[in-house]
Amino acid sequence: MSEPVSPLMNARYEGLVTIEEIGPMGMITLRGDLAATDLRRAATAPTGVEMPQMREASTADGKGILWMSPDEVLVLCAYADVPGTVQSMTDALVGTHALVANVSDARAVFRLTGANVREVLAKLSPADLSPEGLPLGEVKRTRMAQVPAAFWLESEEEATVICFRSVADYVMGLLKTAAHPASAVGFF
C-alpha cells in the first residue's frame, strides 16, 4: 500500500517564523455530551490526556484532545493509529448517542516556530493573540483571512494551525506573506 500524502508534502518556509506543513496527523471528531463519563473515557483512554475544559487544548506527546464546541472535541493521535482509535472509541460508545468521525485527511496542519508566532497569526486572524487573549494551551477556532482555521500555542515560540485540506496552499501563502522577514510589528 502507498503512503499517505499530506497536501503540501511538508513544505517549509523560514521568515519571521519557521512554517512547516506537518502531517498527516490523526484527527477524530467526537460529538456528544462532553460531561458524560463514557464519552470522556472514550476520548481520554486512547490519548492519555485530561479531558479539556472549555476552549482548552489538552495535549501531550503528539496526542491530545481539543475543545471545539460545547458538544464537540477533536481527538489527536498519530495518523497510523487512527483506525484502531476510531474503533476503540466507537466500541466505548456503544449505546451512547455520539458521533465519531475520522477527519485526519480533511485537514492540513502547520507548525509555526519562532519568537513572532503571535504576531504572524495576528496579521491574519481577528482573534486576540496577546498572552492574555490566547493563553498557552487554549485553542482558538477562528478564521485566517478568508478561511476557517483553528490554532493553539504550545509555548511562546510554537503554534499549531489547522485548516481545511483544500485551502492548504492558500493558508501557506498567507503564512508566508505574514511572516515576511521585513514585516515585524513589535506589538506583543
Place this chain on the structure above:
Amino acid sequence: MSTRLATSGRLIDRSKQVAFTFNGKRFTGHAGDTLASALLANDQMLMGRSFKYHRPRGVVASGAEEPNALVNLGEGVTHEPNARATTTELFEGLKATSQNHWPSLEFDVGAINQKFARFLPAGFYYKMFIHPRPFWKHIYEPFIRHSAGLGKAPDAETRDPDTYEHFYAHVDVLVVGGGVAGLQAALTAGQSGLKVLLIEQTAFWGGRTPVDGGEIDGKSAEDWITEAVAALEVMPNVTLRTRCMGSGVYDHGYVLGYERLTDHAPEADGPRHRLWRIRTKQVVTATGAIERPLSFSGNDIPGVMLASAVRDYVVDYGVSIGDRTVVVTNNDDAYRTALTLKKAGLSVPAILDVRVHVHAPPLVAEAKAAGIRVLEGMGIAKVVGGQRVKGVAVCSQAGEGAMVEEIACDCVAMSGGWSPVVHLWSHCGGKLLWDEEHAFFRPDASRAPTGADGLPFVTTAGTANGHLHLNDALQDAHSAGKIALERAGGKAEAGAVVPQAQGPDEAAMTPVWLMPQGAGYELKMKAWLDYQNDVKVSDVQLAAREGYESVEHTKRYTTLGMATDQGKLSNINGLATLSNALGEAIPQVGTTTFRPPYTPISMGAIAGEARGEIFQPIRKTPIHAWHEKNGAAFEPVGHWRRPYCFPKDGESKHDAVMREVKNTRESLGLLDASTLGKIIVKGPDAGRFLDMMYTNMMSTLKPGKCRYGLMCSENGFLMDDGVVARIDEDTFLCHTTTGGAEHIHGHMEDWLQCEWWDWKVYTANVTEEYAQIAVVGPHARDLLEALGGMDVSKDALAFMEWKDGELAGIPARAYRISFSGELSYEIAVPASFGQAFWDLCMQVGAQWNITPYGTECLHIMRAEKGFIMIGDETDGTVIPQDLGLNWAISKKKEDFLGKRAQERSHMTDPTRWKLVGLLTEDKSVLPDGAYAIKDGRNANNQRNTQGRVTSTYHSPMLERGIAMGLVLDGPERMGEIIHFMKDDGETLVAAKIVSPVFYDPEGEKQNV
C-alpha cells in the same frame, strides 16, 4: 519669495541633502522636510490648479487639512494621485507632478474659466447641461470630466509592486493623537497597567506645542514631550506608533489605524502600509484642532496661508513664505505667528485685528512691544496679486471694503479661529455642541458614542475637546485618560500628579464669516470657502436663495466640503455662511456628517494581503496538481477549480469534450468528484431528521443501500440534491452538490439547533476527508477488478448499493451510483491516498483507453440521460414538481421541509412551466436560456413567452444538439414544434418537444 532661512527648522537635518523633482524640475531639500516645505524652500509656491476655475494655488496649511497642494507621486507602477505635499515626507529621488493643469502649471488654458466665474456659479452644471438630455452622456460629461477633476487615475494595466498587510490589535485604551494631550492621556491610562495603544499620524510627537511654545512643569514643552515619550516607552503595557493615523471609529470599539511604514523610505523592504484593525474597550480622541481661514477676496492667491502654517514652516522647517507678512486675525493666537516671524528676522508690516482691544491681552501687548504695527478693527478688502501675493488692501471690518491703505507684502497669514477635530468623535454617533465663546463645535460629553452596553466608549481630550489653552488641554487630557481607564475597568493611580503648564492668557475671539462684513458681490465671488472645490461665499449664498436649507443638500449642490479633504478647512465657514444667509443660528443648521476615513487611505491597505495568489482562496482537491500537470482547462465551481475538460495538444475544448464523452461511453472514463459534499448524519433520530430534510422517504432506506434525494427550502423550492447512503442503523452519509456542502451542513445544523434541538442527531461535514473518484463506462468493473481487493460484481454490489473494502490495498468505499447512465462506481478513498488511487486507475486503465474527463463531459452525459442539475434546471424559483420529479416526493410522509409551501395555489398552478426535452429541427444547439415565444405581446410590448431553455449541449452520441427546458404544458405537448428566439432578437429556431431522456432510455447500459 519663499526661501530657506539660515537658522531654525527643528525637524530638518541640514547636513543631509535630498534631491527630488517637481514637474520634471530638479530640486534639493533636507532630510526631515515635507514635500511642501522643500518646495517652499525652493520658492516653488505654485503647487497646483484649482478644480473648477483652474486658479493658481499654493499650499495653505502644513498638515493633513491641506486642500490645495495635492500632487501626483511616482510614475508608472508606483504612480499615486492626490498625495498631500504637506504630509508627504521627502525622500531621495521623489518624483512629483502637479495636478489639474494643461498644458503647464504656470500657463493653464482652463484658467480662462475664472473669467467666466460669473457664469459658473453653484449648480451651474445641473442647470446648464440638463437639456437636451442625450447631450449629457455624449458631449457635456466627457468635456467636463476632462476639464475638471483632480489627480490622474493610475493606468489600469499597472500593478502596484508594494505589499500591504493588516494587523489585529486588542487593547483596553486607544489614544488617537500624539500631541501633549494624547501623551498625557496615555500616561494617565498607562499608569493603571491597562493595555494602551497611542497612535500619531505624523512622524513626531508633541503636535503643535513645540511650535506654539509654553512651559510644562517648568520645562520647555519640547523637553516635557521628550520625557513623556521616554516614560511611555518604558511602560510594558503601552505601545506607541508614529506615522499611524486613526482613520475611523466604528461600532463595538472597532477602530482602524493607517500606518505608513515605507512611504518616507520607498526603497525599504517590507509592507508599505499596515492597516491596524483595533478592538478597544475605550477610545480617547486627542486629535487637536485645525485653524480656519478667513473669507476675504483673493484669499486663495498663493502666499495666503493659515497663520499657524506660516509659523510651522519657520519653526519646523526653517522656511519663510515671504519677507513681508501681513497677519490678519480675529484671535490672539495669530500673534504668535507675527512674533515668530519677527524673531526670525522677517518683517511684519502690520497685524490686522478685527477686534478692538481696550486692554491689550498679553500676546497683543508683546507684539506691540516688539514694534509691530497693530491695526485694530481692520481687515482685508482684497489681496493684490495673481500667481503671487503682492499686497493687501486694508479696510475696516465693519464696512463694505473701502480701502484705507494698501500694504505691500508677499505673504498673508490669516486666522479665523480654531475648530477642534471632532471627526473621530463623530464617526460613531458622538454629538457636538456649539461653543459660542470660541465659535466652534466641540464634542458634547453627555452625548458620547455608546457601545453595546449603552455606555460611552469614546472620550475626547485636550484641544480636540475645545481646550485651546495649553494648561486646560493638559488637565483635560489627564481627566480624559482617567475616565477612559476607569470605563475600561482599570484603576487610576492614586495621587497621580498632573503636570501644570504655563502660557499667556488669551482674549476672546470675534467670529468673522465674511471680511469685510459688508462685502459686495464682486468681493464675495472671490472670497473662497472651499479651495479644493472652488466654492465661494457667493455660491453658498446663492444656494440659500434658491431654497437649499439643509446643509447636506447645500454640500451636494455647491460641492462644499467634498473631495479628498472633505472640507477640513471649509466646513465651519461654509455652514456659518449658510446659516447667516438663512437667518438661522449655526447650531440649527448643523454640520454635514463626518465619515471615515479621516484622510484618504490607500486601496492597498484595505486589501491587505489579499492580492495575487492569495487574493481569494482557491479550493483544491487532492488530485488538483495532477489536473494542472495534465493540461486541464479549469472552471470555477464555488471556490473550487474543477477541470472543465482535458484538451490534448492542439485540441479545442469542444473536441476534447466530445472525445471525453465518447471514450467514456464506449470504454472507460475517470472523474475527480472529490468536491461533492459529504455530510455524516448520525443518531437515533437521524432517519426522522432526514425525512424532514428530503422530500422523499429516507428512514426506510436499508443499510448498504443508496437513494437519490431532493432537498427543498421551507418555501418549497428545490435547493439541493444528491445520493444518500445508509451506513448503519443510526448513520447516513448525505452527498450534496459541490457548491452546497457548507450551506447544506449549515442548513441542517440550523434546524437541529434552533427547531429540533431535542432530536438526537449529530452531523459532521466530511467533504474533504475523501477523494471521490468516479469510474465510469462499460469497462468500469473491469478496472476495479484489475485493481483487485473487492468483489464489485453485479450480484455483490448491485445498482444503488455501497460497500466498504480495499482496492489495490487502499481503503475504499465503493458506491454503485451513476450520473451518466453508464456502468459506474464512485470510489471514496482517504484524501491522503487520492492521488495514489487516481494514478493506479490511470495506469491500470490504460488498456481500456481510460479517459480523465471534466465537468462539461459530466454535464453532457447527464443531459443525454435527462438528469437535472441544481443551478441549471433550478434557479430558486423551481419546485420538484416542475421537473417531473413527483416520484421523489413522498406522499406518505406527514411533513418535510417545503411540503406545505408546495401546496399553495401558485405552486399547484397547472400552468407552471414543466421540464421537457427539446430537439432542434436543424440539429443545432439552442442558445442557453433562450425563450420560446408565443403569439402576441405583453403590457411592456415584449413578445409573450411559453418556455425557456435550461440546459443545452451538442451530444456527440446523437450527433446533434439536445436541450432541456421548462415549457408551458410541456409534458402534454410531446411532438409539438415550438420556436425559440436567438440572442439577436430576430432569428427563430424550431424545436420539437420530446422526452428529456435522449440516450439509452431503457437504462440498459447501467444495468449490467
